[in-house]
Amino acid sequence: MIMKYAIVGTGAIGGLYGAMLANAGEEVHFLLNSDYAIVKEEGLHVISEVFSNIHLDKVNAYQHAADMPVCDVILVCLKTTSNESVLPSLVQPLLHDGSVIILIQNGLGVEADVAAQFPGTGVAGATALISVNKVGPGQMHHLDYGDLEIGNFNIEDAGMIDRVVAAFDRTGLIAKKAEDLNTLRWRKLVWNITFNGMCVVLNTTADKLLADRATYNLSKEIMHEVILGANACGALLPEAMVYDMLQFTIAMRPYAPSMKLDYDAGRPMELRYIYENPVAMAKAAGYYMSKVDMLLQQLLFLSKY
């Protein structure tokens, strides 16, 4: 079965994954905003430090969702901060009876909120382990990694995620179906909660945090709290992953977390799904993430100044 893909939000993540799918022969339709005219004219470009570079000359680019065909797989690659306000108008025109929505987004609880916006449409969540920056309109610089993991929330068609995983596999990326969405989400949060917020509050980068003894220890303690929070919520993450993730972060090329880029650019931070929901859900399950809550409160303060 040939599937049609829609990329809702052709930024760094959406641009890269969409370009890789299209390059591997899938039918991909890109929704763009400010970059529409340039991408229509000049196509999409990926400079990759990991794979071959990609240049897509002819792109199915659209400025308005109403102009797009209905698609089988809607890949939402926007920041969660705009889910509430823009998803209904951007996604509704793309849906047919069998469409599924896959949220390549960060945080906890986002699938439930989106599923409530689109009753009857199956939703899944995906985490992307990737370092990619948009360096110009339609121009992505892919620095490192690329793995994609997809976890089902309420898609009824049992083979759907397998077919999407297979399509991503054909691009050369490592793609995987997660056994449990809750565990997938919490695992990614161990990194995101720790380094996104700390980089904003201390105006720094993850490598500098780990080069200092005090913040190395604090990072470890925050990761530890998130794992206990995850465990309370039924996501059985092992303690040992703290050390794996520290090693991984030390080995990473210096890379500003997305929340730091958002804060520096004056854009809203993804506090609701990355901090507020995890703190509230862990608390409701009986574990109070004290330092994570402090980080959230500091970020809430900074978001107003």
Add this chain to the structure above:
Amino acid sequence: MIMKYAIVGTGAIGGLYGAMLANAGEEVHFLLNSDYAIVKEEGLHVISEVFSNIHLDKVNAYQHAADMPVCDVILVCLKTTSNESVLPSLVQPLLHDGSVIILIQNGLGVEADVAAQFPGTGVAGATALISVNKVGPGQMHHLDYGDLEIGNFNIEDAGMIDRVVAAFDRTGLIAKKAEDLNTLRWRKLVWNITFNGMCVVLNTTADKLLADRATYNLSKEIMHEVILGANACGALLPEAMVYDMLQFTIAMRPYAPSMKLDYDAGRPMELRYIYENPVAMAKAAGYYMSKVDMLLQQLLFLSKY
């Protein structure tokens, strides 16, 4: 008995208290550093929003401790960050057999360290509830409050602190002998730990922290932690003081905490006595101040950048 006072460190605090003692007729000798020449020439000036202004024309001003007479009461008004390196050379020349050292400084454990530097000399600690800025050489602007409370550490002469309290009383200030130094120190830390560090990390002022719902709650939680830490260390502070102190801080004229001034000026922050000792002592007594420790770790990181 007429007593001789030495002011070691004639900054905002030392300048104000020394000028008030001298103005009330006490014999006060001031040790100065960079302000020496101007104060010798032009005297000390206090512009007070609370009391009458003071102008001391003739000041016993010294640039070197070796030139000063021995004194009965040595009031140390330096930042604790210089205790280790400079107190021996600045205080030793001022001591006779009956001298006492009173530390008008912030933090926990400072008396024990200073007593170890001066075996055989009695030491006490004092907390100053005061808003005062040095606005020029020998020029103090006294904005609010002024209360001084003195707690004994190891002074053997039982009447000594009473006599110092009486001398301060005659200046018009409210002075008091504390029943328990440990409780006095912890009580002051409830404010200092909360607002000093938060103003540095979030680059703001106490009034702005309390005007925001997230940091208002965080401030309350940190105060609560300090009270539990104090209680673990035998300083029985009541929970209700959180609300008194919040009200007090909201009513205060906006005032940058000293640690914020130090950080902005590139001076070392008083982390050892205000954060490291309290965290370690509470932990040793069985209570871990999780958020205070996080604040300390953030401050340690910032102190290096």
